[in-house]
Amino acid sequence: MDFVEAKGKTVDEAIFKGLEQMGLSLDEVEIEIVHEGGKGIFGLGKNAVVHLAKKQPVQAEKGAPEAFLSGLFERMGVEAECAAVEEDEKALKIEITGKDTAVLIGRRGDTLDAxxxxxxxxxxxxxxxxxxxxxxxxxxxxxxxxxxxKLAKRLANTVAKTGKPITLEPMNPYERRILHATLQNHPRVETVSEGEEPYRRVVIRRKRRES
Structure with a gap:
């Protein structure tokens, strides 16, 4: 059942009856209050009336990502545009351009990631x-x-010379992978990740000598 009209002494009672008929929970329906109830002609009570419609799943259509982002930009009050530049069955790359791209990138890409x-x-x-x-x-x-x-290589040289490990600022998994990949074949240092998300950090340390 995708739609019902329900009545009750109050709006809440009418909604409850409608949910029972549909076998759905409150977050699964759209609700329209047709009448809030109350006293009618000659002081007689009048039922509250509501329409309940089952929410339909939103299917992503071509252009939907760009439309979604454009809506966000408008709400944020920024001047920017977006367009798909690469797409296949598994991934879609979207490029953002415009006057306020710096705002949308944010500090170390935090806003862009969000x-x-x-x-x-x-x-x-x-x-x-x-x-x-x-x-x-x-x-x-x-x-x-x-x-x-560049940062990974520079810090690796410092660790190799001093022997003291260096702990970097928290980074997201993508950025940590770049650091690990850059130094994975370094002859004198190694990298490990420590801590819990979202504060997980990369530590660059000198390799232990094999006995």
Missing amino acids: LQYLTGLAVNKGREDYKKIMLDAENYREKRERTLE
Whole structure:
């Protein structure tokens, strides 16, 4: 049953009766209050009337990610546009351009990552086949990757010389993987991740000599 009209002495009672008829919970329906009840003509009581409709799963359609992001940009009050630049069955890459891209990137890409996460949730809602969403702006992802690679090599040289481990600031899993991959074949240092998300950090330390 996808739709019912329910009546009761109060709106709450009418909604409860409708949910019972449909066999659904409150978060599974859309509710329209037709009449709140109260006294009618000659002081006679008048029932509350509500319409309950089952929520339908949202299927991601072509253009849906861009429309979702455009709506977010409007609510945030930023001037930006987005367009799909690469797409296959498993992934969709979207490029953001415009006046306020710096705001959308945020500190160390935090805002961009949050937008990417929210867009992924919206696009994959109701889908059986998960599609990965990748957002970029002003080529930030590649620039950040190059910066982390340079940082890893510089700090590795410091650790190799001093013997003292260095613990970096918390990073997301993607950025930690870049550090690990950059130094995985280094002859004198190694990397490990320590701590719990979202405060997990990479530690660069000198390799232990084999006895």
